[in-house]
Amino acid sequence: MRLLPHPATESIQLTEVLRALSDPVRMEIVVRLAVQVEQTCSNVGEELGVHKSTASHHYRTLREAGVVMTRQVGRLKFMRLRRDDLDARFPGLLDAVLAAALTGAPPQGLPSATAGVPDA
Amino acid sequence: MRLLPHPATESIQLTEVLRALSDPVRMEIVVRLAVQVEQTCSNVGEELGVHKSTASHHYRTLREAGVVMTRQVGRLKFMRLRRDDLDARFPGLLDAVLAAALTGAPPQGLPSATAGVPDA
DNA sequence: CGCATAGTTTTATCATTGTCAAACGATTAA
DNA sequence: TTAATCGTTTGACAATGATAAAACTATGCG
Numbered sequence: 001m002r003l004l005p006h007p008a009t010e011s012i013q014l015t016e017v018l019r020a021l022s023d024p025v026r027m028e029i030v031v032r033l034a035v036q037v038e039q040t041c042s043n044v045g046e047e048l049g050v051h052k053s054t055a056s057h058h059y060r061t062l063r064e065a066g067v068v069m070t071r072q073v074g075r076l077k078f079m080r081l082r083r084d085d086l087d088a089r090f091p092g093l094l095d096a097v098l099a100a101a102l103t104g105a106p107p108q109g110l111p112s113a114t115a116g117v118p119d120a
Numbered sequence: 121m122r123l124l125p126h127p128a129t130e131s132i133q134l135t136e137v138l139r140a141l142s143d144p145v146r147m148e149i150v151v152r153l154a155v156q157v158e159q160t161c162s163n164v165g166e167e168l169g170v171h172k173s174t175a176s177h178h179y180r181t182l183r184e185a186g187v188v189m190t191r192q193v194g195r196l197k198f199m200r201l202r203r204d205d206l207d208a209r210f211p212g213l214l215d216a217v218l219a220a221a222l223t224g225a226p227p228q229g230l231p232s233a234t235a236g237v238p239d240a
Numbered sequence: 241c242g243c244a245t246a247g248t249t250t251t252a253t254c255a256t257t258g259t260c261a262a263a264c265g266a267t268t269a270a
Numbered sequence: 271t272t273a274a275t276c277g278t279t280t281g282a283c284a285a286t287g288a289t290a291a292a293a294c295t296a297t298g299c300g
Contacts (some may be wrong), residue, residue, distance in 0.1 A: 014220045015142050022139035023288080042246060051290050056248055058288090075246045075297045090220040096212035100134045143258080162276065171260050176278055178258090195267045195276045 004063065004070045004077075009085040012066035017090070020065035025050055026058045027101055030067065030081065034098045038080040041070075124183065124190045124197075129205040132186035137210070140185035145170055146178045147221055150187065150201065154218045158200040161190075 021027055025048055032044050045055040059079065062068040067086070068079045086094045141147055145168055152164050165175040179199065182188040187206070188199045206214045 014217070015144050015147055018138045018217070019142035022135050022142050024135050025288085027135055040246085045247095050288085052247070053249080053291075054289050060248085061287095072247095072297095077247065090216065092212055092216035093220055096210065096216045097134070097138070100210035100213055145258085160276085165277095170258085172277070173261075173279080174259055180278085181257095192266095192277095197277065 002072050004072065006063060006069055006082075007066045009066070009082075009089055012085065012089050014090060016065045017067060017086070017093070020062050020067050021097060023058070023061075025054075026062055029058060029062065029079075031098070031101050033068065033079060033081045034102070038078050040076045040078055042076070044079060122192050124192065126183060126189055126202075127186045129186070129202075129209055132205065132209050134210060136185045137187060137206070137213070140182050140187050141217060143178070143181075145174075146182055149175075149178060149182065149199075151218070151221050153188065153199060153201045154222070158198050160196045160198055162196070164199060 021030065028048060029044055033039065041055065041059055045052060048055055050058075059068070059070070059077075062079075063070055066082060066089075069082050070077050070079050072078075081094070083094060141150065148168060149164055153159065161175065161179055165172060168175055170178075179188070179190070179197075182199075183190055186202060186209075189202050190197050190199050192198075201214070203214060
């Protein structure tokens with residue numbers, strides 16, 4: 001098992017995080033990782049509706065911005081949100097973004113993480 | 121006095137707001153509006169270090185994303201953050217972003233809103 | 241070894257964007 | 271009316287970015 005290179009917590013830049021989160025596909029990835037803590041790239045990418053190379057590009061963007069952490073186990077790569085690091089650096093930011101993303105309408109026809117859940 | 125066209129609160133999109141905030145120049149504009157509620161474009165633009173047409177482009181981006189509201193009085197245009205609207209739509213988001221921007225290092229050599237304030 | 245799987249990298253294409261300069265529009269002042 | 275001020279729009283350009291296809295890498299399985 002090995003970790004991929006990630007930016008240190010202190011060097012995570014606000015505008016880069018916001019930029020990483022400003023793409024609907026990446027936001028959907030983040031929402032999925034918020035709902036289910038750790039997932040393989042394959043798993044996350046399944047319903048994104050983009051080519052696997054495009055998905056890979058988004059994984060990299062999120063990783064380089066400091067939003068996700070990736071570790072490799074065998075052939076699989078597992079991603080997870082860097083919740084603690086982001087909370088430490090930008091308190092409340094990720095929570096606010098996730099709350100906004102989860103309560104709002106699904107970005108663009110992709111199945112929402114809350115789809116199928118009754119209103120009450 | 122007249123108002124410029126702005127998106128309705130309900131139609132403000134999360135990823136568009138994040139994208140608007142993902143540029144260092146626009147972040148600096150937002151920080152200035154957070155420190156001093158309402159200012160003229162001229163005032164805000166003075167120390168941004170970009171051409172006035174570039175600044176104007178950023179004002180528009182912020183306005184169309186629903187981040188700022190602009191009203192015109194004579195030759196002057198006054199901008200202010202749409203704090204209430206953003207809070208209503210994405211609770212806690214703007215506060216978290218501003219806190220992160222104000223406590224962090226100045227984006228790119230521009231004078232920070234807290235520059236000159238002693239550490240303790 | 242040979243093959244399948246998981247994901248990245250490379251290459252190419254097309255759209256978006258940040259920037260400045262110059263022209264323009266609207267408003268106020270002389 | 272003429273000139274000055276404030277800001278936008280247009281045009282051009284270089285850089286970035288989202289996308290897909292194809293080639294590639296690395297790992298595990300038989």
